[in-house]
Amino acid sequence: MLTLPILNMKYLKATYYIDFESETIQNLVSSLKNEVISDKEKTIALYLMVRDNWKYDPYSISLTEDNYKASNIAMKSTGNCIEKSILLIACLRALEIPARLHLGKVKNHIAVERLTEKFGSNELTPHGMVNVLLNNNWLKISPAFNASLCAKLNVEPLEFDGETNSFLQKFNSNGQLFMEYLDDYGHFEDVPLAFMKKNIKEHYPHIFDTDEDITEFKL
Numbered sequence: 001m002l003t004l005p006i007l008n009m010k011y012l013k014a015t016y017y018i019d020f021e022s023e024t025i026q027n028l029v030s031s032l033k034n035e036v037i038s039d040k041e042k043t044i045a046l047y048l049m050v051r052d053n054w055k056y057d058p059y060s061i062s063l064t065e066d067n068y069k070a071s072n073i074a075m076k077s078t079g080n081c082i083e084k085s086i087l088l089i090a091c092l093r094a095l096e097i098p099a100r101l102h103l104g105k106v107k108n109h110i111a112v113e114r115l116t117e118k119f120g121s122n123e124l125t126p127h128g129m130v131n132v133l134l135n136n137n138w139l140k141i142s143p144a145f146n147a148s149l150c151a152k153l154n155v156e157p158l159e160f161d162g163e164t165n166s167f168l169q170k171f172n173s174n175g176q177l178f179m180e181y182l183d184d185y186g187h188f189e190d191v192p193l194a195f196m197k198k199n200i201k202e203h204y205p206h207i208f209d210t211d212e213d214i215t216e217f218k219l
Contacts, residue, residue: 008133010189011098017086017191020094022071029094039097040162043132046095047160050088051143054079059118061200061207068191081144082128086191088143089130098133101191102140105183119204123182126199129167131187142167153178 014021020029028049032042057078066072070090073083085101092099105125116122129142141160150157154173160166172178185195 008098011100011133012093012096013189014093015190016065017068017070018090018093019069019071020090024071024074025090025094028074029091032095039095040134042095043092043097043134044160044162046088046091047141047143050084050091051157052146052148054084054087055146056080056084056144056149058124063193063197063200065193068193080128081124081142082126082191082196084143085128085130088141092130092132100131100187100189102129102131102187103127103185103192103196104129104181105185107180107182108178118207120206121203123203125183125203126185126196134162139163140165140167145169 019025029046032045037045054073054076055078058080060078060080068083068086070087073079073087074090076083079087082101082103089099089101103126105123106127107123129140129144131138131140133139139162142158145153145155145157147157150169155169155178156173158166158169168181169178170180185199188195
């Protein structure tokens with residue numbers, strides 16, 4: 001790995017949430033610990049692994065700290081966009097590739113009936129994606145939608161070439177509007193759980209019993 005500016009070194013650190021030193025995360029990346037494989041190739045491989053091996057599930061929200069720990073996410077078979085992003089970030093940092101969490105608000109336009117029923121809106125916030133540093137460029141990538149789900153929704157899965165951003169599926173295969181970004185909350189060195197709790201409760205107050213501070217919503 002090339003020498004990095006000090007400002008970017010913080011995006012290589014292990015944290016409570018991005019616990020890439022755990023055996024679980026180390027096992028996930030073990031086959032890529034090879035100097036012959038470039039950082040670009042490693043990132044593409046990890047992106048595809050997280051995108052397709054954990055099915056996307058936006059309907060289950062837990063605001064407990066343990067839920068956003070990468071090693072715990074890795075033990076599940078599904079994950080929402082933030083959970084899958086945290087997992088990818090942990091795997092990237094485990095291979096000494098700088099990565100950080102990026103949050104925003106998005107609106108879905110296809111297959112939104114269940115979203116609207118559960119959340120009262122077809123807007124999802126905060127929506128998570130990953131910033132990865134390759135060849136001195138920060139790139140945006142989103143591992144949320146697994147390929148099998150994309151096939152059901154008639155949307156091309158997001159591919160990543162290691163050189164350009166890959167975070168938005170604006171249209172489906174028929175040219176219909178699929179997703180749009182409404183707001184950008186910026187990037188974060190670690191998981192900003194306090195910000196996420198505030199954001200979710202502001203947008204979906206009806207799904208939480210805020211009087212008793214119950215912050216889990218399971219279907």
